[in-house]
Amino acid sequence: MANNAMAFDPFVVSDIRLEGLTRVPAGTVFASLPIEKGDRLDRLRAGEAIRVLFKTGFFNDIQMKRQGDILVINFVERPAISKLTLSGNKDIKTEDLMKGLKEIGLSEGETFDRLQLDRITQELTRQYNNRGKYNVSIKPRVEDIDRNRVNITIDVVEGKASKIRHFNIVGNDSFADDDITENFESRASNWLSWYKRDDQYSREKLSGDLEKLQQFYQDRGYVDFNVESTQVAVSQDKREIFVTANVREGEIYKLVDLKLAGDLVLDEEALRRLIPAKVGETYSRADVERGAESITKVLSNIGYAFAEVSPLPDVNAEKREIGVTLMVQPGQRVYVRRVTFVGNDRTQDEVLRREMRQLEGTWFSQAAIDRSKIRLQRLGFFKSVEVETPKVPGANDQIDVVVRVEEQSAGSFQFGLGYSQIQGLITSVSLQQRNFFGTGNTVGVTVQNNSFVKRFDFSFLDPYFTDDGISLGYQLGYRELDNGDANQAQFTTDTASGDVVMGIPLSETNTVSLSMGIDRNKLTTTDGATPESLIQYLVTELGDRDRFPIPNNNPTTGQPNVPAGPFRQWTVNTWKLTAGWASDSRNKFFAPTRGTYQRVFGEVALPGSDLEYYKLNYEYARYFPMGERFSLLTRTEVGYGDGYGKTGSLPFYESFYAGGVRSVRGFEDNTLGPVEASPANRDFFQPLGGAFKFVNTTELIFPTPFTKTDSDSAQFSAFVDVGNVWKEPREFGRGDLRASAGLSFKWQAPVGPIIINFAVPLKKEDGDRTESIQFSFGSQF
Incomplete structure (x- = not known):
């Protein structure tokens, strides 16, 4: 920086004029300028003033001139x-x-x-x-x-990321490298690195791994453990990285004292039961911290929104002993003054408020806040739900709850084109609004057509028919189905149905459902195509019917000069009552990673129906988290049905089926279980289904490849499926079970669910119909 103070004799400044300023305010200059009116200015002081102005960073050039007793400063601003x-x-x-x-x-x-x-x-x-x-x-x-x-x-x-060639830990005498690095995000290149990307170096990941290392040792009593130094060396071509961490393990400490201090609020013994750490055992920092977190949660659930529990250690290095005091500071107990909603432009406040478990005028509860957020997320009306709890100004014992939501479309109008191996080309038109006029009610209309089914459905559901959360709705539908094209026995059904549905919540996760409805089902069989046992079932239960030549047009029967044909038709009227219980604690709807789902439901054709029967189903699924991004799913489904009263057995059109893209994968849809040779071709066997079904799945769910974060819309897994269908339970045998293993990809795409399976049968029998690749995509209803 040059000194641009013009040579002038010292003088007393009578005024200051600034020139060249366009963006920088004059006030900013005067605030920094160490010269004022009335000051005596010489060249030395002018040079100092220029240096001060340059330090502001606003100017490329500054010059000072004298016009009489006026100081003129010319500026060239930086761009x-x-x-x-x-x-x-x-x-x-x-x-x-x-x-x-x-x-x-x-x-x-x-x-x-x-x-x-x-x-x-x-x-x-x-x-x-x-x-x-x-x-x-x-x-x-x-x-x-x-x-x-x-x-x-x-x-x-950007170039390519450098890869970790070696990750060496020096000084770990008590544990093997594989044990202490099991949960590390950073690893040396290995055969899974192309998928997990764990060999890509990151300073943040390394810092996190070193923290995990310290946590690993301190959870096992090594209080003095320390990472002494870390060296990261880069190869000359900058493509490889060598990481070395030098550690000092120290000695194992025992927990000899555990105290609670401060304002405990609750009974001390009750609080102690929340702490997993035990006196006399090896010290574990994780157990102490979990205890502190548990106490904090309990206090936050009874109004102490700002409670703090701080572990204070007392270390005796000579005896290798440690005592811990948990200092409890509950703070002021607060209650909720007001619950407000922001961002719900279409959805009525009442729809959100009825999901809230934190009520106005009650003590603050973090558990109620968390549960409210989950319930709002499960509605499916919002992209995001955030909850804030600001303090009420001037009131130490009050807070407000502000729920901020970002709405998404809860309705859809779809003209769907899809394909599945069993259904062929699928065309459908679906109009569904799950938040009808912002009321939270669901209205849906669906029309579907493909090679073997034509279907129309209309549905309505009010999830809060009463203030207690009892839901009420109804469904109307009509379906024409060619079962033979669906890998079932050769017959057709035309069904008209209507149902009234009710749901009764028992708790946050438990619901009882009831429905009452009527079905009018026309079954058409074909002599020489429909298995003889199915025709004989209808003849025995309902009596024989005249044959006619045109399928699904029975009125021609009995007219003169009309020859008998291969078709016979039975009409079955059924009054149905369905009752069920479901428990759902899953953390997500489409791609859960933790929680349990159970459902028990029964369906009975009431006395007075043309055929009297009942069906029972039990479904169980549990997700076990395994690390941060992996989870294990175990799922079981059992189904059983039978006739009662005047009906000898379960009607064949109500049979259970197994095999396919959503069942025992690796086997064709609906093909497992009892079969019967086709009357026209004794070498072709038609699946009959059965009255007893058992399917079990074990599935390891892991991150979708080539993505950095988990997605709620996609899921990738490896599975083992076991199952089959039997004519009746007494025929169940473990030797009859079929098994398969493979990989599955599921994606909730905009056009509808996409499922792609690659499966290899592990246990099959001669005659089983298998397929390695199974897929289904597009809207299916």
Whole structure:
């Protein structure tokens, strides 16, 4: 910086005039200028003033001149950044890079100093180096535009991430490397690295892994454990990284004392039962922290919203003993003054309020807040749900609950085109509104057509028919089904049905359902195609029917000169009562990773129906979290049915089926279980289904490949399926079970659910119909 104070004799400043300012306010200059009216100014003091003004960072050039007793200061302002653009960045989001640039004073609207170009390169290179990309190239370009402004474009060539070649831990004498690094995110390159990407170096990941390392030792009593140093070496070509962590294990400590201090609020013995750490056992930091968290949660559920529980250790290094005092600071007990909703432009407040478990005028409860959030998320009306609990100004014992939602469309009008191996081409039109006029009611109309089924459905459901959460709805439908094209026995059904449905909540996770309805079912058989046992069942239970030549047009029967045909038709009227119980604690609807789902339901054709029968079903599914991103699913389904009263057995059109894309995978849809040779072709066997069904699945769910985060709309898994169908329970035998294993991908796509399975039968018998690849996509109803 040159001293641009013109040579002048000392003088007393009578006035100060600023010239050249366009963006910088004069007030900003005067606030920094160490000269005022009436001051005596000489060249030395003028030079000091120029240095002070340069430090503001606003100017490229400053000159001082004297006009009489007036001090004139001429400024050349630095340009302003009009536009800041990043290109070529893929691994790091633009907003994250911009945040780092803003922290060094570089953002749109700010003053630009060309010396900042080096700082731009250094900052972005630092961010990429932290992600393990040491070959990154950063090239900023500056374009001068009008009105003393510039556009800055930063071209990024990320290069490939450096891979961890070795991850070495030195000093771990008590545990093997594999044990202590089991949950690390950073690992040396291995055969799964292409999928897990765990060999890509990141400073943040390494810091997290070292914290896990310390937690591992301190959970096992090594109170003095310490990571002494960490070295990260990069190969000359910057493609490989070598990580070494030097650790000192120390000695194992025993927990000799555990105290509770402060304002306990609740009974001390009750609080102690919440702490898993036990005196006399090896010290575990995790057990102590879990105890502190449990106490905090209990207090937050009875109004102490700002409770804190702090573990205070007392270490005796000589005896290798440690005592811990849990200091309880409950704070002020608060209650909720008001619950308000923000962002629900279409959905009525009442629809949200009835899901809230935190009520106005009651003590604050974190558990009630958390449960309310889950219930709102499960509605499916909102992209996001966030809950804030601001303090009420001027009141230490009150807070408000503000629920902020971002609405998404809860309705759809779809013209669907889909395909499945068993159903062929699927065309459907579906109109569904799950939040009808913002009331939370569901209205749906569906029309479906494919090679073997024509279907029309209309449904309505009011989930809060009463204030207690009792739901009420009804369904009307008509279906024409060619069962033979669905890998079932050769017969057709035309069914008209109507049902009234009711749901009664018993608790947050338990619901009882009831429905009452009537079906009118026309069954058409074909002599020479329909298995003889099915025709004889209808003849025995309902009596024989005249044959006619045109399918589904029975009125021609009995007319003169009409020859007898191969078709016979029976009409079955059925009054149905269905009752069920369901328990659902899953954390998500489409792709859950934890929780349990159970459902028991029974269906009975009431006395007076043309055929009297009942069916019982039990479904059980449990998701076990395994680490942060893996989970294990075990699922079982059992079904049983039989006739009663005047009906000898379960009607064949109500049989259970197994095999297919949603059942025992690797076997064709509906083909497992009893079969019967076709009357026209004794070498072709038609599946009959059965009155008893058992299917079990064990499935390991893991992150979808090539994605960095879990997705609620996609799920990838490896599975083992076991199951079959029997004519009746007494025929069940473990030797009859079929088994398969494979991989499955499920995606809740905009056009409807997509399922792709690759399965290999592990246990099959001669005559089983198998297929390795099974898929289904598009809207199916």
